[in-house]
Amino acid sequence: MAEDVFDLYDREKLLLAEGQAILESGDHAHIQAFAERLFDRFSKLVRENEDLTRHSDRQEQRLVKLNRNLKTQTLELEQQRSRLESLSLQLAKYLPPQIHDALFAGKYDTQITTQRKKLTVFFSDIKDFTRTAESLQPESLTEYLNEYFSEMTQIALAHGATIDKYIGDAVMLFFGDPESKGVKEDARACVDMAIEMQERMVVLQNRWRERGFDNPFVVRMGINTGYCNVGNFGSDQRLSYTIIGGEVNVAQRLEANADPGGILISHETYVQVDDMVDVEERQAVSLKGIDRTIRTYAIRSRKAEADKPLRLKHPQGVHIDLSPQHLNHDDRHLIAMQLKTLATQLENLDLRDASR
Numbered sequence: 001m002a003e004d005v006f007d008l009y010d011r012e013k014l015l016l017a018e019g020q021a022i023l024e025s026g027d028h029a030h031i032q033a034f035a036e037r038l039f040d041r042f043s044k045l046v047r048e049n050e051d052l053t054r055h056s057d058r059q060e061q062r063l064v065k066l067n068r069n070l071k072t073q074t075l076e077l078e079q080q081r082s083r084l085e086s087l088s089l090q091l092a093k094y095l096p097p098q099i100h101d102a103l104f105a106g107k108y109d110t111q112i113t114t115q116r117k118k119l120t121v122f123f124s125d126i127k128d129f130t131r132t133a134e135s136l137q138p139e140s141l142t143e144y145l146n147e148y149f150s151e152m153t154q155i156a157l158a159h160g161a162t163i164d165k166y167i168g169d170a171v172m173l174f175f176g177d178p179e180s181k182g183v184k185e186d187a188r189a190c191v192d193m194a195i196e197m198q199e200r201m202v203v204l205q206n207r208w209r210e211r212g213f214d215n216p217f218v219v220r221m222g223i224n225t226g227y228c229n230v231g232n233f234g235s236d237q238r239l240s241y242t243i244i245g246g247e248v249n250v251a252q253r254l255e256a257n258a259d260p261g262g263i264l265i266s267h268e269t270y271v272q273v274d275d276m277v278d279v280e281e282r283q284a285v286s287l288k289g290i291d292r293t294i295r296t297y298a299i300r301s302r303k304a305e306a307d308k309p310l311r312l313k314h315p316q317g318v319h320i321d322l323s324p325q326h327l328n329h330d331d332r333h334l335i336a337m338q339l340k341t342l343a344t345q346l347e348n349l350d351l352r353d354a355s356r
Contacts, residue, residue: 015041114231118183119176120190120269121228121248122161123255124152124197124221129169132215144208145169148217151204152197159193164242172252174243177230187225187272194221194263195277195302201261218261222254224294225268246290253287259298267295278303 015038022034126132126148133141149166156163156173160181164172175186201219208216226247232239250266258264270279279297286293312320 011041114229114233116227117177117180117230118226119174119228119230119243119247120183120187120223120225120272121172121174121243121251122190122194122221122223123170123172123252124194124219125168125170125255127218127220127260129217132217135215136213140213144213144217148204151200155193155196155200159189159196161190161193170255172248174228174230177243183225184272187223187269188276190223191263191265191269191273191276191299194223195299197221198261198263220255220258220260221263222251222256222258222265223263223269224248224251224254224266225272226250226266246287249287250290250294253285254294254296257282257285257296263299265297265299267297270295270297276303277301 019034019038022030136144149171152171153163156171159175160179161173161175162177162179164174166172175190176183180186181189198219198221201217205216205218224247226245228243228245228247230243232241233244234240254264254266264282265273265279278300280300282296282298284293284295312318
């Protein structure tokens with residue numbers, strides 16, 4: 001059975017169909033009664049249409065009002081979003097980018113918690129800063145210092161450093177938390193960053209001399225790799241994301257012993273980057289609270305590609321470490337032939353296993 005379809009004017013249509021038959025009958029009494037019924041139905045229909053029109057007008061007014069309110073709320077939300085973005089950008093200047101991004105993504109825990117991790121720590125400061133500052137007008141000092149910090153910070157962030165703090169003219173930062181590429185890669189990124197910073201300082205020094213800064217800043221840098229406590233330190237009212245521990249003090253001591261314009265690294269850092277840089281071993285240092293003597297190395301330059309050692313390591317105990325610059329032609333040829341012989345033997349073993 002077909003479903004009944006709702007018809008808004010079904011009663012009127014029935015009345016009209018009935019009227020056709022009454023008119024054809026010619027009975028005046030019936031026609032009179034039908035006319036009255038038709039008038040009554042028409043009056044009701046007009047009233048119903050008026051009610052529908054009024055209801056439609058009221059709904060339209062509500063929709064207009066809702067639309068107006070929606071536009072107002074959308075504008076307010078947009079203004080609030082702009083204020084939050086502005087606040088976020090301002091806060092970003094006071095927080096390490098990694099922590100800032102994690103906070104606004106809801107992924108950072110602000111509880112007072114720390115963990116022990118192996119990090120690479122970097123310290124730098126400006127040689128004779130107090131004397132240099134006294135020779136400059138305050139406005140010039142602020143200009144040069146802000147330019148210096150901006151340039152160094154840009155390089156640090158590009159290499160993935162976590163900026164801990166600025167202490168007067170000093171910079172403290174580290175690699176390995178909250179993001180890490182592994183101890184070795186973190187140390188290499190830190191050393192690569194420090195070299196780029198010193199290279200950039202040469203450009204800045206020339207620029208400053210052209211602007212009348214006769215004795216531009218010269219920076220010392222120290223780098224150490226070791227276990228530190230890292231996390232949120234402070235109180236429920238105020239927290240500081242930082243690192244503490246003896247290895248942090250080692251990095252600071254290395255910076256104090258570095259040559260002006262130089263980079264001094266510990267042995268723990270050197271073993272991670274020995275294929276990257278040429279170094280000169282310096283006098284070991286001792287620190288109160290550190291139960292070992294700290295071997296130190298001054299970075300001279302990046303290694304040339306031809307000077308980099310050739311290395312092969314495998315978990316099964318294979319370890320080949322060659323320094324081509326220390327081998328003469330005959331030695332290199334002999335080693336190459338021996339390696340080829342080993343390679344042939346390994347390939348023959350594969351062929352033998354495949355034929356079984």
